[in-house]
Each structure stands twice: as structure tokens, then as C-alpha cells.
Amino acid sequence: MPKIKEPKLGKSQTAKTVQLLRGFKDILPADQPYWQFIRDAVESFAKGYGFAKIDPPILEEVNLFTRSIGKQTDIVEKEMFSFTDQGEGNVVLRPEATASIARAYINHGMVNLPQPVKLYYWGPMFRRERPQSGRQRQFHQFGFEILGDGSPVIDAQIIAIISNFYQQIGFSQISIHINSIGCPQCRKVYLSELTAYYRSKRKLLCEDCKKRLVKNPLRLLDCKNPSCQFVKNEAPQIVDWLDDECKSHFMKVVEYLDELNISYKLNPHLVRGLDYYTKTVFEVFPSDKEESSQSALGGGGRYDGLVEILGGRPTPAVGVAVGIERTISQLRQKEIKVPDTSSPQIFLAQIGDQAKIKALNLFEQLRKENIVVAENLSKDSLKSQLELADKLKVKYALILGQKEVMDGTILIRDMESGVQEIIDFKKTTHELKKKLNNQLNSVIQS
């Protein structure tokens, strides 16, 4: 066992407060309705579009990412939480999930399933970056991946899913950018063209672009520095250098999107930071006013080479990944109301020892009937119990006291009107169900 430093006790004998790790956050009970809202939407989409869930592990071998995302990318170069485990080998907290999905596809012989294989995932990802708005070191993504089909209609479908998803959760203004970065062959030709062009303009470039020119020329296209804009606007565009295959693929994708009535913007400057992308790439923004890369809600594209890079048979694939925190922050900003399904409608209050025992049993009985009841059986005064009922904003309070126990009855109090009825204790569940159903019906009617 490695030695663990004990926290020093201060003069006051209390231990120093333990802080959260930089860039890590607790997802608190108050946040959960948002998470649940998105989770429900994702699950219903997965079901509707025929995706099966997969949960790859959070820890993976470092090679998985150096081979897939690319050694030269920032994610791999400086943002991975990697460490040596006590045994052997380098392990890494996954920075994204697509590579794991491709690995799983190979590992479990999914080539033998009817193609394409449609998978979705949900979970935490880790990148060791400096935190800022819309960026944490642990964040969550969900994603949809379709492996084993190279047809452009699949690209369009993935984009349709994400577009419809955001419509569904109440984002009416989203903006989808799409582009094609070709296959490795035509991209190679294009890259030499692009670097030749930029080299001729080298003197005009910002410092960052000079670095990009050597390191990752594709990224030159999304430089935000105003001084580079002119150079950028005149730069050769990849769509003009796509080979016939890639060009017709891209045109078909666009055609299908038109057919599905999905609005998008062709963005010749859109490139993505992971090496495995081929052909179609796209990004989703909350509105056309916020289209900087930090505000991207999600993105994806085709990755026809990935499975092969990881040692599988050549398998075309497309996918999309969505940032959940970013989506939630937009839900909040747009003040989209999300349902809070967890809050109880009933509070059970008791007075006196006998009533407490009876309440204990009643609570269990109601729970078995799937009636969500709040209580605080350790509190004795009715006043404080009703106070709590009020704070929980329940619709009804059940009141069980000495008198009711003797009479075999129970009180149902309507918390809004203050009207109370005495009912037969045995009919408690029946009455509650009746009341809750009435309420439900009136909500549906209005």
C-alpha cells in the first residue's frame, strides 16, 4: 500500500475541508431533473431509432487513443489523464467514447451481427484541460454510433437524429454546420495544396497559425484571429479537392438532409480535432449567434478508417457525440422547463406512539402500491411535520393521530385549500389513488 498523507489537524481539531479536484463537479439533487430529462429523451430516441446501449469501461489502454485520435492532437498530447497502474502498462481515463465503441465492435465480433450495428452510450469523459465555461475535466457525453455501413444515407440519418433530438427537448434555434474532409487519399492532396498556399502567406499569419502550419494544417481553417481571416477566406477549400467518390458521397448526404427538411449550413472551414474522421463532419450549435467552438453542443462525423486502425476489418462508420453539461447549460439559459418527476405528492404525518407505528406500516403499504409519500417519522410535532409538507409542496397530507387510530380512520388534508376529510383507514390507498387520478385528468384536460 502506498503511504497516504493524513490531513493535518488544525488548532481547532477540525480537519481541513477537502476540496473538489480542479475541473470536477458534483451533480447535485437540484441538477438531477435536467439530467433525467435528457436521459429520458436519449433513451426514447435510442429506442425509436433502433440503437442498443453499450457501456464501455472508463479506463482504457493508452494505445487505444494514441492510435485512434492521433498522437499529434491536443487531446492525446496534453489532455489525457494517464497513469501507470501498480501492475504494468499505461492506463487512461477515456477522453471520448468512439474509440472504445470501435474497440468493442472488434473485440466482440460484431462484424457477425446484421450490419449496420447501431450503438449508443452515455457516461463521463475526462480531459485534463484548464476549466472554463462549458469545459470541465470530467464531463459527460452521450453518443450514437452506426458501424458497418458506408452509405451516405446513414450520415444523413445520424444528423437527423441529433437535429430531431434538439427539437424534441425544446431547442428551436439550433444551427448545424457540415463539411466533408474527404478520405485520406484526397485529403493528402488537399493538405499539400493548403500548406503550399499558407506557406506563401506565412508572413501574414498569427503565431498560432505558424505553429498549425507545421503541426496540424487542417486547423488553420478555424483560426479566429482577425488578421488571418483574409488568408483563410482565400484559402483552397477541401470540397474542391474531394475525389469523385467523396464528392458524390457528400452531395448525397446533403440531398438526403434536404429531403428530410433538416436545415444545415455548409461550412468549408469546419474541421475536427480527432484524426479518425473521414468524409462527413458536422457540429451542432445552440443558435446561429453562438457558433464558436466552445459553444458547440455536439459534433461527429464519419470514421471509415477507425476500426481498421484498431486492428479490425475495414468497417465504415458514422457517429455523433453530445456534451451533456453544455446542453443543460443551454436548457437553463433558454429557461426551458423540465419536469421534476421525483417530487412526492403526499406527505404522511403522525402524532403519538401508536400512530407512529401504524404510520410506519402504512408508509410501507403505500410504497408497495407505488404511491410516492414523503414523511418525517422522527419528528413528533404535527406543526413541524406540516411545515415540511408545505416546503415539499405536496398536494395532500395524511394525518394520523391518536384519535384516528382509535376510530380506525385517517385524515386527508388538501394542502392548498386546507379542506380535510375523515376517511376509513382501510380505504387510504384507494382514496389517494382516486384523488391523484382526478388531478392527473384535470391536468390533461387543461
Place this chain on the structure above:
RNA sequence: GUGGCCUUGGUGAAAUGGUUAUCACUAGAGUUUGUGGCACUCUCGUUACGGGUUCGAUUCCCGUAGGCCACCCCA
């Protein structure tokens, strides 16, 4: 990794180089124990951590950690 601003109870704020750090909200306990949303009382802080300057620091300085924001890059 670079830069800017910031850090006072659970939350949001206030204040001062000098005895018990103020207020509001929240939470808990209570106002003699069968009725909530009001009111009142009480309780909850070594002023992020470490060091320095000083007779004296929460206040000034430095470091560390964390937060926010921007760049790089990404979701």
C-alpha cells in the same frame, strides 16, 4: 500550457490594520407537545490554505490550491 479577475458561515452579500466579523436567506432546535405558508428566540464562521510585514492582519505583500473568464483546443 499562457493570461486577466476573484476566494468572508450551506447560499448571497457587508465591514474594518486593533476588544465578542455584520445582514438576509436556507437549515436545525424551540416559542409548554393535534394543524403548514406569518412572527419571534436560539444555534451554525480559527474571514480557502501556508508564509511574510506589523505591537497587532480577515483587511497589506508573496506562494499554493480552487473558482470564473479568455487564448490554445475541444463537448
